[in-house]
Amino acid sequence: MTKPNYPSAFLHPFSDIPTLEQSGPVIIERGEGIHVFDESGRGYIEGNSGLWNAVLGFDHPKLIEAAQRAYARMPAYHAFFGRVCPSALELSERLVAIAPMKASRVFYANSGSEANDTVVKMLWLLAEAEGKPHRRLLLSRRGAYHGVSVATASLTGKDYVRAFSGLPMPEVRFLTCPHHWREARAGESEEDFSNRLAVEIEQTIRNTGPDLIAGFFAEPVLGAGGVIPPPKGYFQAIRPVLRKFGIPLIADEVICGFGRTGALWGSLTYDIQPDIVVASKAITAGFFPMGAVILSPELGERVEAAAKRHDEFPHGFTTGAHPVGCAIALAAIEEIESAALPNLRRVAPAFQDRLRRLGAHPMVGEARGVGLMGALELIADKSSKRPYPAELRVSERIARQALKNGLICRPLGQSVVLAPPFVISPAEIEELFAILARTMDEVHAGLALTAG
Ligand SMILES: Cc1ncc(COP(=O)(O)O)c(C=O)c1O
Numbered sequence: 001m002t003k004p005n006y007p008s009a010f011l012h013p014f015s016d017i018p019t020l021e022q023s024g025p026v027i028i029e030r031g032e033g034i035h036v037f038d039e040s041g042r043g044y045i046e047g048n049s050g051l052w053n054a055v056l057g058f059d060h061p062k063l064i065e066a067a068q069r070a071y072a073r074m075p076a077y078h079a080f081f082g083r084v085c086p087s088a089l090e091l092s093e094r095l096v097a098i099a100p101m102k103a104s105r106v107f108y109a110n111s112g113s114e115a116n117d118t119v120v121k122m123l124w125l126l127a128e129a130e131g132k133p134h135r136r137l138l139l140s141r142r143g144a145y146h147g148v149s150v151a152t153a154s155l156t157g158k159d160y161v162r163a164f165s166g167l168p169m170p171e172v173r174f175l176t177c178p179h180h181w182r183e184a185r186a187g188e189s190e191e192d193f194s195n196r197l198a199v200e201i202e203q204t205i206r207n208t209g210p211d212l213i214a215g216f217f218a219e220p221v222l223g224a225g226g227v228i229p230p231p232k233g234y235f236q237a238i239r240p241v242l243r244k245f246g247i248p249l250i251a252d253e254v255i256c257g258f259g260r261t262g263a264l265w266g267s268l269t270y271d272i273q274p275d276i277v278v279a280s281k282a283i284t285a286g287f288f289p290m291g292a293v294i295l296s297p298e299l300g301e302r303v304e305a306a307a308k309r310h311d312e313f314p315h316g317f318t319t320g321a322h323p324v325g326c327a328i329a330l331a332a333i334e335e336i337e338s339a340a341l342p343n344l345r346r347v348a349p350a351f352q353d354r355l356r357r358l359g360a361h362p363m364v365g366e367a368r369g370v371g372l373m374g375a376l377e378l379i380a381d382k383s384s385k386r387p388y389p390a391e392l393r394v395s396e397r398i399a400r401q402a403l404k405n406g407l408i409c410r411p412l413g414q415s416v417v418l419a420p421p422f423v424i425s426p427a428e429i430e431e432l433f434a435i436l437a438r439t440m441d442e443v444h445a446g447l448a449l450t451a452g
Contacts (some may be wrong), residue, residue, distance in 0.1 A: 006431070016396070016419020026403070034421045034428055036408070045432050047402075047409040047418045050102055052223065052373075053286030055422045056340055063287045070327035079321035081312075087326035094333060095294055100251070100267035101274055105300035106291040108320035112254035112280035113147025115291030116217070119276055120151045122293070122303050123214040129306030136171050137208060138199070139216040139247070143177035143225030146217055147251055155217050159227070173208060174324050175200055177222070180231040181366045181377070182385070186350045190231035198237035210245040215276075220266025220406055223255035226415040227368060227375035230337065235272045248275040248299065254291075255373070258333065259341040259422055260283035262348055262371035269370065275299055285332040288325040340422035343370050347426055354433040355418070361437070363394070363444050373419040375412070386415045397443050407435040 003024025012020060027039045034057050035043045049055050056063060070087065078087050107122075109115040120138065127135040140146065142157035153161050154168035157177065161167050176183055176197055184193040186302040205213060216238075222228040242249050251274035256266025259282065263269045267277065276299060280291040295303060307313040319325075348371050355374040359367030365379030379394055380388045388394040395411030404410050410417040420432065 009110060019274050019400075021394075027144070031213040033057045033059065034424050043316070044403065044406050044408045044436070045420070045428065047420050047436075049186050049409055049419055049421045049431055051281070052419050053262070053281035053284075055259065055282045056335055057421045057423045060287075060335065060423075062335055063285055063328055066331035067287060067324055070324040074323045077323055080316055084271050084321065085323035085326065086329060087323050088321040091326040091329050093280070094330060095292060098264060098333070098337075099277055100215050100253075100265035100272070101296055103277070103294050103300075104297040105295045105303070107295070107315075108322075109280075109291035109293070110289045110319055111291045112252075112278065113149045113152045113291075114317060114320075115254070115278045115280055115293050116146045116155065116250075116252060117149045118215075118291075118293050118315060119215070119278060120155075122295075122299075123248070125306045125314070126299075126302055127214055129309050130302070132210055132211065135214050137213045138172050139175060139204070139213060140172055141175050141177050141218065141222070143179065143228065144217065144219060144252075145222070145224035146219075157423050173204060173213075175204060177225065177228065178230050178234050179222075179225075179228045181368070184231075191233045192446070194231050194234040194237045197234065198241050201238050202241045205241070205245050205247070210247070213245070214247045214249050215250050216242055217250045217252055218272075219252045219254075220256045220270050220272060221261060221370060221373065223373070223419075224412060226377065226412045227373050227417050227419075229368060229370045230270055235270050235295060238272060241449075250274065250276045252278045254278060254280040255419075258336050259344055260371055260373055260419065262345055263335070263384075264341065282336065283332065284328045285336070286327060287332065288328045289321070290325045290329060292323075316415040333372075336422065343424075344422040347424060347429055348372050350426055351420075351424075351429050354429060358433065358437060358440070361440055361444075363440055369418075370421060372424070373417075375417045376413040377415045379414070392447070394447070397446070398439055401443050402436060402439045405425065405435045405439050407432060407439070409436065444449070 006020050006024040028036045029039050033048055036046050037043050095106045096103045109118050126135055140155045140157055144157040146152045146155040149361050154172045157174050178197055180190050251267045251272055253265055257279040261269040267274050275296045277294040284290050351372055355369055356367050363378050364376045366377040367386050368375055380386050391452050395416050398416050399409055399411040
């Protein structure tokens with residue numbers, strides 16, 4: 001029997017259609033702290049902050065107030081033709097001041113995809129203006145997630161991108177995913193693995209032709225690839241290679257930015273020293289759609305010089321630098337810096353400890369994470385690291401069972417991912433892991449029954 005509300009006029013993004021046909025959508029009506037509640041009033045711990053973004057929870061009064069004030073003052077305006085609202089100017093100053101590198105300019109979009117896409121266009125704008133139109137190739141890593149637009153889906157190193165005819169675009173070159181547990185050779189240390197990947201990058205650049213490469217995109221911690229922190233020395237090994245060839249490093253901080261890794265930026269946690277930072281998600285704590293591109297002084301100048309060759313800067317979004325979004329972002333950043341990030345730093349050790357302890361569970365091959373993000377990589381056999389057969393959809397089973405038990409966690413490939421709001425309390429962390437441990441026992445027992 002089809003559940004009410006499915007099918008409906010709503011086409012669900014990134015959702016499994018057979019599951020929807022079987023059980024219908026979960027309709028989320030409201031939120032409170034780190035919990036969300038469905039239409040029947042059932043509460044769930046939101047173990048993923050929505051989509052990594054609702055870092056201040058689902059009812060933060062300061063952000064709601066900031067939004068109400070901004071809506072009352074100027075509910076809608078744009079930033080084209082030299083016009084701009086005060087909150088956009090103020091937010092830009094703030095972002096330049098707190099950026100993980102020396103920064104000079106900020107450009108606004110409405111999402112992480114649009115912001116990364118904007119970077120691609122900026123790099124191509126520079127190539128054209130600087131007399132090197134062939135400098136178009138983009139370096140990315142397998143397992144990376146950079147968005148869903150044509151260019152950013154192409155930068156995304158996941159198989160489903162091939163569902164779209166012609167993607168990834170031919171401009172993208174993929175490098176090895178920096179996942180030591182899965183990709184390292186037997187006995188290879190993290191440092192040796194990092195050095196090998198730096199050699200791979202150098203060889204790729206030399207073989208491709210350094211003059212053809214416009215930029216290197218990297219998440220400080222691969223997020224949708226399954227929370228993969230870089231191996232020791234990774235960015236230290238690849239940075240000099242990129243510098244040697246003058247290739248800009250774009251830190252996609254859409255997930256890591258604004259505290260997720262324990263510092264304000266993943267680039268600070270891992271000493272990345274990027275040329276461009278892409279921010280989104282936590283920038284407004286998920287209370288408003290926003291993406292931002294933060295440029296180093298050198299790139300800021302080059303982009304402006306390139307734009308001067310045209311009648312006007314040839315790019316912009318209708319609702320980029322929205323006055324309400326900028327006001328919310330200012331309030332969110334203040335709240336993150338003054339309260340939420342200090343709380344995250346207090347609770348992160350317990351979070352990581354509970355996560356690592358689940359690493360002993362028979363279904364878990366690797367428990368990994370940093371700050372307030374983590375993943376459990378599921379395996380059928382610990383010694384050979386043999387994964388479960390894909391058709392068993394083990395991570396989905398865990399997520400579905402966890403939902404029944406009152407926890408939202410995310411299945412990503414063969415891993416289960418957690419990234420709760422920064423405002424989570426120590427007691428809530430205990431509760432989250434107690435539910436997850438029980439859920440995994442239940443799923444494990446169910447699998448054993450099926451196999452038996
Ligand atoms: C690292 C990273 N970059 C870009 C994006 C795309 O952002 P959006 O979904 O806002 O377009 C995401 C989304 O999860 C992301 O995790």
